[in-house]
Each structure stands twice: as C-alpha cells, then as structure tokens.
Amino acid sequence: AQSVTQLDSHVSVSEGTPVLLRCNYSSSYSPSLFWYVQHPNKGLQLLLKYTSAATLVKGINGFEAEFKKSETSFHLTKPSAHMSDAAEYFCVVPRGNQGGKLIFGQGTELSVKP
Amino acid sequence: GAGVSQTPSNKVTEKGKYVELRCDPISGHTALYWYRQSLGQGPEFLIYFQGTGAADDSGLPNDRFFAVRPEGSVSTLKIQRTERGDSAVYLCASSQVPGLGNIQYFGAGTRLSVL
Numbered sequence: 001a002q003s004v005t006q007l008d009s010h011v012s013v014s015e016g017t018p019v020l021l022r023c024n025y026s027s028s029y030s031p032s033l034f035w036y037v038q039h040p041n042k043g044l045q046l047l048l049k050y051t052s053a054a055t056l057v058k059g060i061n062g063f064e065a066e067f068k069k070s071e072t073s074f075h076l077t078k079p080s081a082h083m084s085d086a087a088e089y090f091c092v093v094p095r096g097n098q099g100g101k102l103i104f105g106q107g108t109e110l111s112v113k114p
Numbered sequence: 115g116a117g118v119s120q121t122p123s124n125k126v127t128e129k130g131k132y133v134e135l136r137c138d139p140i141s142g143h144t145a146l147y148w149y150r151q152s153l154g155q156g157p158e159f160l161i162y163f164q165g166t167g168a169a170d171d172s173g174l175p176n177d178r179f180f181a182v183r184p185e186g187s188v189s190t191l192k193i194q195r196t197e198r199g200d201s202a203v204y205l206c207a208s209s210q211v212p213g214l215g216n217i218q219y220f221g222a223g224t225r226l227s228v229l
Binding site: 036041042043044045046049090095100101102103104105106107 | 117118145147149154155156157158159162169170172173205207217218219220221222223
C-alpha cells in the first residue's frame with residue numbers, strides 16, 4: 001500500500017533563505033508523487049508532480065523536488081523564500097496504479113519571517 | 115467558471131439535521147472526487163465518480179453519507195443525521211480523466227460546522 005510521511009508539521013524560515021520540506025514515501029513500486037499547496041481559504045493547488053520521467057522536477061513559483069528511490073524521499077525545496085510562500089504544503093501519492101484517490105500526508109505549515 | 119466551484123462556502127447546522135454540499139466541476143472533466151479535511155490533517159478521500167457512476171466509494175465513513183452525480187457534471191454530497199464529528203472542510207476536485215498523472219483541480223471547499 002502507498003503512503004507518505006511528512007517529517008515536519010511546521011517549518012519556519014526567514015525571507016530570502018532556502019526552504020526544505022521533507023517527505024518520505026512507502027510504495028511497493030515506483031510511484032507517482034505530487035506536492036500540493038494550500039493557502040488559507042483557497043483551494044489546493046498543484047505545485048509539481050513526478051511521474052517516473054526526470055527525477056528532478058521543477059514546479060511553479062520556483063519550487064522543485066527530487067525523487068530519490070534509494071532514500072524513498074521526495075523533498076520539496078526552494079532556494080529563496082518569499083512572504084507569499086507561507087502556506088500549508090502536502091506531499092501526495094495516488095493509491096494504486098489506476099489513479100483515482102489521492103493519499104495526502106499530514107501537511108507541513110511553512111511560516112516565512114520578514 | 116474556470117475552476118471547481120463549491121457551495122456553500124460555509125454551512126452551520128445542528129446535530130441531527132440533513133445537509134447537502136454542492137460541487138460544480140471544471141467543464142468537460144469526467145472524473146470528480148470528494149475529500150474531507152479535518153482540522154490539522156491532510157484531506158482524506160471519500161468517493162470518486164467517473165461520469166455518473168461512483169467508481170470508488172470506499173472512503174465514505176458510514177451510510178449517513180451519500181453522493182450523487184446524476185448528469186455527469188454537478189455532484190451533491192449528502193449527509194443525514196449530522197453529528198459533531200462530521201465538522202470538517204469538504205473538498206471537491208475534478209480531473210479530465212482518472213488515472214496516474216492526471217491532475218486533480220480542487221475547489222476552495224465547504225466548511226461544515228455541526229453544533
């Protein structure tokens with residue numbers, strides 16, 4: 001069965017410093033993986049997705065993530081945080097290999113200090 | 115509209131009442147999903163539709179919850195005899211077709227409060 005674990009419930013960074021949000025996955029086969037972002041009172045928005053092509057995936061707003069099979073990780077990074085990046089971030093894996101339901105991690109709240 | 119629309123945005127009801135939550139997906143999207151997000155948690159899958167039929171309803175917590183999509187577009191999530199534990203944000207998403215790599219686009223959700 002597929003699952004994801006987000007290792008930090010809350011991350012705080014200063015504006016202009018790097019962001020690292022950690023995610024480990026568990027899957028019996030090479031999965032697809034996504035990162036979604038949720039701003040307050042707004043819908044979940046896809047940041048990026050990995051579907052077994054390039055292991056380094058670039059997303060919107062300067063975010064990227066690297067799929068590392070040896071470490072079963074899919075950490076989200078950004079070189080320089082902006083105030084507008086403050087939000088909840090979810091690591092997500094589809095259940096099974098036929099799509100449909102998504103399995104979400106517990107979420108990481110990112111705070112950005114001026 | 116351009117995105118997934120959910121109404122109402124907020125719903126307050128009393129324990130034991132019946133509620134309906136509506137989702138209007140992106141035009142042309144054949145797959146529609148419902149999730150529930152409790153405070154401080156990630157969304158949890160409830161049900162998904164391919165066209166008019168429920169392809170997977172394994173996430174519905176009990177028989178008080180029911181969802182329909184009669185014409186393959188708008189969907190309604192129905193909750194009977196609401197309980198305080200049903201309080202959560204109910205999210206709807208749609209995608210062009212179900213399947214790996216097909217992006218699910220989410221609405222802003224309906225915040226349900228059961229008093």
